[in-house]
Amino acid sequence: DADGESPHPQPGLDRLGELVEPLRAAGLKVAVRREGIDSAGPLPAGVDLSAYRIVQEALTNTLRHAGAGHAQVTVRASSGVLELEVLDDGRGAARTGNGAGRGVAGMRERAAMLGGTLDAGTRPGGGFRVHARLPLRGAR
Structure with missing residues (x-):
């Protein structure tokens, strides 16, 4: 686009259904729970996009x-906080056990840019957990 704007809108949490469908088609059973999100009002654009991208990366991993x-x-x-949690029943982090790969680093950077946090690592008993906390107040 000549104005530097994409003709496609940036994805947000309202498109989680579209995000998980190809994963389900690939054989991953994905359950999505939304708690309090519908009554929170519109999310700040940066939080909405970052939340979507964090979930996308976690599920892709x-x-x-x-x-x-x-x-x-x-x-x-x-x-005033948006929390994201992605749990799986897989092998967890293969080498380090703490999710120190580039994808996790990118998710942490996204959260930190908004003043939030992200923890990722192997779950006791197996699997992996990604947990992000993104502030809604003061976010743009």
């Missing part, structure tokens, strides 16, 4: 690297 059969995505808005 699950499909590509974890050998998982199931994943659960929880999106929760409460007390």
